[in-house]
Amino acid sequence: MTSRDKVRQALAISPIIDGHNDWAWECRVNRGYSVEGLQHGLASDTDIARLRAGGVGAQFWSVWVEDVVAGERAVQSTLEQIDWVYRLVARYPDDFAIARSATDVVEAQQSGRIASLLGAEGAHSLNDSPAVLRMLARLGVRYLTLTHTNNTSWADSATDEPRHGGLSERGIRYIAELNRLGVLVDLSHVAPSTMHAALDATTSPVIFSHSSCRALSDHPRNVPDDVLARLADNGGVIMITFVPQFLSERFAAWAEGDMTAPAPAVTISDVTDHIEHARAVAGVRHIGLGGDFDGTDMFPVGLDGVDGYPALLDELAGRGWGVDDLAALAGGNVLRVLAETDELFASGGDGTPALEL
Secondary structure, eight states, X not given: OOHHHHHHHHHHHSOEEEEEEXXXXXXXXXXXXXXXXXXXXXXXXXXXXXXXXXXXXXXXXXXXXXXXXXHHHHXXXXXXXXXXXXXXXXXOTTTEEEOOSHHHHHHHHHTTOEEXXXXXXXXXXXXXXXXXXXXXXXXXXXXXXXXXXXXXXXXXXXXXXXXXXXXXXXXXXXXXXXXXXXXXXXXXTBOHHHXXXXXXXXXXXXXXXXXXXXXXXXOTTSBOHHHHTXXXXXXXXXXXXXXXXXXXXXXXXXXXXXXXXXXXXXBHHHXXXXXXXXXXXXXXXXXXXOOOBTSSSOOOBTOSSTTOHXXXXXHHHHTTOOHHHHHIIIIIHHHHHXXXXXXXXHHTSOSSXXXXX
């Protein structure tokens, strides 16, 4: 069986479920939130034709606003992002379907549509209100990234000075509320101390929606091995991202300089190195893909848009990966995590009292 045959079979078993795409933000900045003309030929990393070519069967659309936007403005802007996703689906009903559960994802894929899931990036979007969290869940938000670039009032970011030792007591209560609601705890962007504190507190699988491996590239946004090793017991998934700064220390050093010299080459091979490292440490059931398309300016050669996933899987197949492992990486693993939390999400909680203000 050729590598391409393996890829075709793997995507037939499990189309790509990507953990993080910032198309909503790109359309906010460059298109005034318009959902017109998104079929093909766009300057962005994403359009409908490229999603189809990439074998994407489900996408977590990031509903994100910069964390310099605070308070009620952050809540409003997050709602505007959610509205964009709903309008996208309404405008292209033959191409997209809103998905809240693993069952919804499978049904959308079977009908030939791309399942559209929601992930809120950064708890600043809540304005420190559990009520806002609960309302976002009712709108279909399936994960919450605990921080973005800066600390929140209860969690430490990977790229800020630590304040809470990971999570404050209120942060631990938020983890319990996320678990109660069936909203996934996303540990991308948080400090290692926060990762460990959340893994200590959670009763549900966690995800990293778009992170890579710190052992291969010592970037603060990447995940250390002692955290990766805990995913097997937790049941969670790291979704490897394609951001060059996270994949290559040489590229990160170039990006932090004056960038007058040519950029160091970052390739699909660099991405597959991170995937294989995560598999070696966490296990094949605990890896996925989170490209971060339309969330950064540059990507590895051959992965400059959402049509690049088959080439990535082909590289892995050439390294000896079998069909079942490719399918698990492509989407099977994160689909399992969704399924394990679907019942709580659908019921709006586990019956225990909600976190009070």
